[in-house]
Amino acid sequence: MFIHPVRFFRDIQLGIKNLMLHKLRSLLTMLGLVFGVGSVIAMLAVGEGASAEALNQIRKLGSRNIIVSAQKPSEEQSSANTRIRISIYGLLYDDVQRIAETIPTVNRIVPVKSIQNTGRMGKRTLDMRIVGTNSAWFDLVDRPVIAGRVISPRDEFDKSNVAVLTEHGTRRLMATESVVGESIRIGANYYEIIGVVRSEGATEGSMQTPDQQTDAYIPLSTAREHYGDLFSQMKSGTFIRELVELHQLIIEVDKEENVEATAEAVERMLEIFHKKKDYNVSVPLALLRQAEATKRTFNIVLGSIAGISLLVGGIGIMNIMLASVTERTREIGIRRAIGAKQRQIVAQFLIETVVLSFSGGLIGIGLGLLIPWIITQVVKMPTVVSLYSLTLSLGISVSVGIIFGIYPAMRAARLDPIEALRHE
Amino acid sequence: MPQSNSSQYAVRFEDIYKIYRMGTTEVRALDGVSANFSKGSFWAIMGPSGSGKSTMLNLLGCLDRPTSGKYFLDDQDVSTLNDDDLSDIRLKYLGFIFQSFNLIPQLTVEENIALPLYYLGWPNQQREARARELAALVGLEDRLRHRPAELSGGQQQRVAIARALSNDPVFLLADEPTGNLDTATSIEIIELLKKLNHEGKTIIMVTHEPDIARHATSQLFMRDGKIQKITHGLPDTPGATSA
Numbered sequence: 001m002f003i004h005p006v007r008f009f010r011d012i013q014l015g016i017k018n019l020m021l022h023k024l025r026s027l028l029t030m031l032g033l034v035f036g037v038g039s040v041i042a043m044l045a046v047g048e049g050a051s052a053e054a055l056n057q058i059r060k061l062g063s064r065n066i067i068v069s070a071q072k073p074s075e076e077q078s079s080a081n082t083r084i085r086i087s088i089y090g091l092l093y094d095d096v097q098r099i100a101e102t103i104p105t106v107n108r109i110v111p112v113k114s115i116q117n118t119g120r121m122g123k124r125t126l127d128m129r130i131v132g133t134n135s136a137w138f139d140l141v142d143r144p145v146i147a148g149r150v151i152s153p154r155d156e157f158d159k160s161n162v163a164v165l166t167e168h169g170t171r172r173l174m175a176t177e178s179v180v181g182e183s184i185r186i187g188a189n190y191y192e193i194i195g196v197v198r199s200e201g202a203t204e205g206s207m208q209t210p211d212q213q214t215d216a217y218i219p220l221s222t223a224r225e226h227y228g229d230l231f232s233q234m235k236s237g238t239f240i241r242e243l244v245e246l247h248q249l250i251i252e253v254d255k256e257e258n259v260e261a262t263a264e265a266v267e268r269m270l271e272i273f274h275k276k277k278d279y280n281v282s283v284p285l286a287l288l289r290q291a292e293a294t295k296r297t298f299n300i301v302l303g304s305i306a307g308i309s310l311l312v313g314g315i316g317i318m319n320i321m322l323a324s325v326t327e328r329t330r331e332i333g334i335r336r337a338i339g340a341k342q343r344q345i346v347a348q349f350l351i352e353t354v355v356l357s358f359s360g361g362l363i364g365i366g367l368g369l370l371i372p373w374i375i376t377q378v379v380k381m382p383t384v385v386s387l388y389s390l391t392l393s394l395g396i397s398v399s400v401g402i403i404f405g406i407y408p409a410m411r412a413a414r415l416d417p418i419e420a421l422r423h424e
Numbered sequence: 425m426p427q428s429n430s431s432q433y434a435v436r437f438e439d440i441y442k443i444y445r446m447g448t449t450e451v452r453a454l455d456g457v458s459a460n461f462s463k464g465s466f467w468a469i470m471g472p473s474g475s476g477k478s479t480m481l482n483l484l485g486c487l488d489r490p491t492s493g494k495y496f497l498d499d500q501d502v503s504t505l506n507d508d509d510l511s512d513i514r515l516k517y518l519g520f521i522f523q524s525f526n527l528i529p530q531l532t533v534e535e536n537i538a539l540p541l542y543y544l545g546w547p548n549q550q551r552e553a554r555a556r557e558l559a560a561l562v563g564l565e566d567r568l569r570h571r572p573a574e575l576s577g578g579q580q581q582r583v584a585i586a587r588a589l590s591n592d593p594v595f596l597l598a599d600e601p602t603g604n605l606d607t608a609t610s611i612e613i614i615e616l617l618k619k620l621n622h623e624g625k626t627i628i629m630v631t632h633e634p635d636i637a638r639h640a641t642s643q644l645f646m647r648d649g650k651i652q653k654i655t656h657g658l659p660d661t662p663g664a665t666s667a
Contacts (some may be wrong), residue, residue: 010542021530334526337487338540338587339515341508417487421526 008351015352019359029320030360032313033400037361037393040306041368044389046375047302049382051295058291060200060209061284064107064256065140066263067210068249072242073276086230089278090244095270099251103265105258110136112210112248113223115231117187119216121173128169128214130186132223138164138197140250141210148180148195155194156219163191166199169214186216189226210250259285310396313360314404321353321408332412333420345413346406353405354398361397365390431499434595434626435461435484440493440503442479442649453479454490455649461595466621467628468637471646480646481630485518485597486510498594515543519588523600525580527572533559533583534568540591558586562616578609585616595626602636614639 019026061067070090096111113132118125131137138150146167155162163184170179179193199211231242253262263283270279325332332345340348368390372383442454454476461467471477482488483495486502487510495503502513519540520526527536537555538546546554559565562582564575572580581601588596598617602610618639621627629640637643645652 018530330526331528334528335539335543336511337485337514337520337526338543339511339513339518339591340543341511344543418482421522 011348011351015355018352019356029317030356032316033357033360033397034364036309036313037364037397038367041389041393042371043302045372045383045385047298048384048386051291052384053382054291058284058288062140063285064253064259065284066251067282069280070244070247071278071280073278086241086243088243091246091249091279093245099266103262105254105262107252107254108136110134110140110250111220111246113220114247115227120185124173126169126172126214128216129212131215131217132220133217134220140252143197146196146198150195151217151219156221159221159225161191162194164195164197164217165193166215167196168199170196259283310400314400317353317357318404318408321405325408325412329420329423332415333417336417337421342413346409349409349412350405354401357397357401361394432462433460434463434498436496438494440490443491452649457651461628463626464624465626466641468640468643469630470637470643475646476649477630477646481599484628486513517594519593519596521584521588521598521601523603525584527580527583529572533570536583537586537590539587554590558589562586577605578612581613595628598629600631
């Protein structure tokens with residue numbers, strides 16, 4: 001019987017004892033593995049942390065959504081005589097209907113008209129983005145409603161003067177949440193505040209969430225009536241005039257697997273009706289996939305580095321075990337003379353190696369937990385230590401012990417007992 | 425497997441040859457040896473170096489196999505067993521005592537004594553009990569937790585004897601058991617062996633010291649791989665019996 005329960009436990013105890021006899025040597029032997037395991041866990045934690053934040057951000061955009069944004073064509077931007085011209089670009093009211101009627105995989109379309117203006121409540125003022133949209137916005141850009149209600153189809157139909165504010169904007173204006181029922185003046189118009197939603201708005205990389213920190217959502221019909229499609233503003237001495245019907249379309253697709261095909265169809269349809277490329281189609285799902293692919297590549301690179309460091313660690317362990325076998329030749333001879341079988345000698349040395357590599361793995365895990373914690377404390381970078389990276393590295397440590405321990409153990413077992421006993 | 429008391433002989437050698445080939449030359453370490461060692465006897469194997477003493481010891485200890493001939497250990501033929509089976513024979517039926525004690529330095533006295541029992545798979549408690557009992561037998565019951573390096577040579581050899589007894593072997597095989605000890609301690613050890621022999625233990629001892637061999641009940645003289653003569657009891661003056 002290769003593994004005898006009593007002997008197995010005793011062999012582990014004996015292994016620990018033998019390693020404790022040479023504390024410094026054991027520690028130095030483990031060091032390669034310790035740093036290998038530690039750095040792998042730390043790097044994975046940093047990578048996971050960064051990508052988890054990115055993935056979370058992308059998920060907030062909705063994985064079944066396609067976001068079409070108005071984009072000022074490049075020749076318009078570089079044109080020298082913007083002073084006298086009106087920039088006409090962006091998405092059209094007709095686009096909404098065309099897409100809805102011709103692409104069957106499209107579930108819903110949320111049109112967005114956004115205008116920068118100043119909101120006032122009492123003495124406080126705040127630069128806000130007025131978002132003219134419909135009730136479906138609140139389904140597609142799913143944010144918790146903190147107080148009151150959101151825009152209803154009835155509000156759209158009635159062209160009501162109602163507004164939903166964001167939590168962030170509300171705090172800046174009122175510092176309390178009991179704003180529902182109050183009125184806010186935006187530009188020249190008064191709106192009744194009917195609700196407050198939480199905003200997730202933030203810019204992450206190249207991707208912008210549909211909502212921003214200080215939004216005021218009003219019915220699209222109301223926005224059209226109050227502000228029209230022409231937007232004028234004095235900006236650093238230049239008079240900017242833009243004619244934009246819609247700034248954004250959020251398109252919800254029926255199924256996730258149809259998202260990419262639908263995005264292509266939308267793009268082709270817009271190409272027909274827009275002479276200039278004054279729009280940009282972005283697919284959160286594609287970004288998600290891209291982010292995941294990047295993460296995979298990152299993991300492969302990390303895996304290779306880890307492999308090399310573990311190989312080096314393993315060779316270090318093998319080297320020391322071979323030295324240990326030579327050093328303990330006489331002990332092996334004694335054990336064989338007493339009646340230990342070859343495979344029991346193999347087991348003894350193999351267990352000792354595995355104890356060594358397992359301890360190295362454990363210390364490495366300690367290091368791998370400490371480094372990300374320090375990174376988070378010092379650089380304020382998010383890190384995520386996943387359970388799988390811990391179990392994986394411990395498993396690999398044990399495997400390294402077995403792989404690099406088997407040769408020294410076999411060598412020990414194959415010694416001739418008579419020769420071994422004579423060894424000085 | 426040998427059954428206890430199945431034979432009057434602990435060991436029977438039948439026409440044993442051990443031949444080493446070194447290139448073209450042939451070295452006959454054992455050249456047709458036949459001998460019977462009865463149970464309860466105390467043998468001393470003597471002879472000059474190169475006489476085949478060590479080869480005899482290795483064969484007796486089941487550490488090696490003869491080139492030809494038969495070796496019956498308690499009536500079981502062990503001359504053709506493989507490495508694993510020989511290990512088993514050593515574990516169950518043999519007890520070794522070496523010139524240089526050969527204790528394992530990192531183990532305590534108790535653990536050294538119980539080492540064969542560990543390979544026999546005895547549970548912890550029984551092992552400890554047996555180790556205590558044997559330590560008391562050799563007079564070291566107060567040294568159980570010590571390491572070999574903390575003991576004198578004589579004490580270390582007592583530990584080795586206790587270890588050799590732990591599996592209740594068919595015979596004890598001692599290789600120059602007093603070679604590393606001073607005269608007074610040598611006598612202590614030989615007295616301990618004699619006491620064990622009186623209690624019924626079969627002992628085969630290899631030595632080149634006639635003073636020590638004299639204590640055995642029988643002596644076997646080797647020369648050039650052959651048995652030169654066998655005596656039963658040596659007179660007090662060494663060398664006086666050669667005939």
